[in-house]
Amino acid sequence: MILMRRVYRDYFTEYFLVNSFSINSVDWILMVINISNIAKMPSRFGNFKIQAFQEGIKEHLVIFKEPFGNIPLVRIHSECLTGDALGSLKCDCGEQLELALNNIATLGGMVIYLRQEGRNIGLFNKVNAYALQDNGLNTIEANHRLGFETDERSYEVVEFILEYFNIQKIRLLTNNPLKIESLKKVDIVERWPIVMPSNQYNKGYLQIKKELMGHLL
Numbered sequence: 513m514i515l516m517r518r519v520y521r522d523y524f525t526e527y528f529l530v531n532s533f534s535i536n537s538v539d540w541i542l543m544v545i546n547i548s549n550i551a552k553m554p555s556r557f558g559n560f561k562i563q564a565f566q567e568g569i570k571e572h573l574v575i576f577k578e579p580f581g582n583i584p585l586v587r588i589h590s591e592c593l594t595g596d597a598l599g600s601l602k603c604d605c606g607e608q609l610e611l612a613l614n615n616i617a618t619l620g621g622m623v624i625y626l627r628q629e630g631r632n633i634g635l636f637n638k639v640n641a642y643a644l645q646d647n648g649l650n651t652i653e654a655n656h657r658l659g660f661e662t663d664e665r666s667y668e669v670v671e672f673i674l675e676y677f678n679i680q681k682i683r684l685l686t687n688n689p690l691k692i693e694s695l696k697k698v699d700i701v702e703r704w705p706i707v708m709p710s711n712q713y714n715k716g717y718l719q720i721k722k723e724l725m726g727h728l729l
């Protein structure tokens with residue numbers, strides 16, 4: 513695997529991750545990532561820096577606080593507009609994000625904020641899935657009814673981001689074993705659970721996460 517780099521003006525750097533070369537031509541390109549410059553982001557949690565990683569139409573964000581320490585604390589958070597920004601009680605995403613930002617503001621590390629809304633079915637489909645849940649389906653059944661897998665998320669770009677930051681070992685804030693399994697190139701030295709108290713609206717959802725999706729709750 514070869515990493516090719518091209519810098520455009522001073523605004524961003526484009527990385528090509530090339531799988532292999534043949535004699536006559538480049539075989540194929542795995543992914544193209546554009547990387548923004550670093551900006552400061554003071555917040556109510558603390559003072560962070562942010563950097564955007566553009567993967568096709570998806571614009572991910574790394575929110576980080578240095579120094580990272582020997583083994584940085586990392587949270588891989590998938591976008592949930594309703595939970596993260598609107599205070600929805602249907603899931604635990606907003607609370608998990610706040611806890612992660614609080615921890616990272618204190619201890620250093622990063623939140624890798626991935627733009628894969630609704631377990632990567634997108635906002636439009638998530639709202640339709642919620643409507644199905646209003647009629648009694650659970651989160652998995654609703655996704656299947658709409659023609660999606662239980663979980664459509666992927667984490668390849670995370671390995672790219674960690675490599676870019678030259679991070680080989682992490683302490684991962686997660687309850688999701690799928691995330692641990694999918695990160696092959698990084699050494700997860702420790703798992704920090706991120707368990708939130710349930711409420712009357714997300715109790716069933718958290719139960720499904722635990723019983724059918726293997727989350728460690």
Ligand SMILES: [Zn+2]
Pocket residue numbers: 592594595596602603604605606
């Ligand atoms: Zn959510």
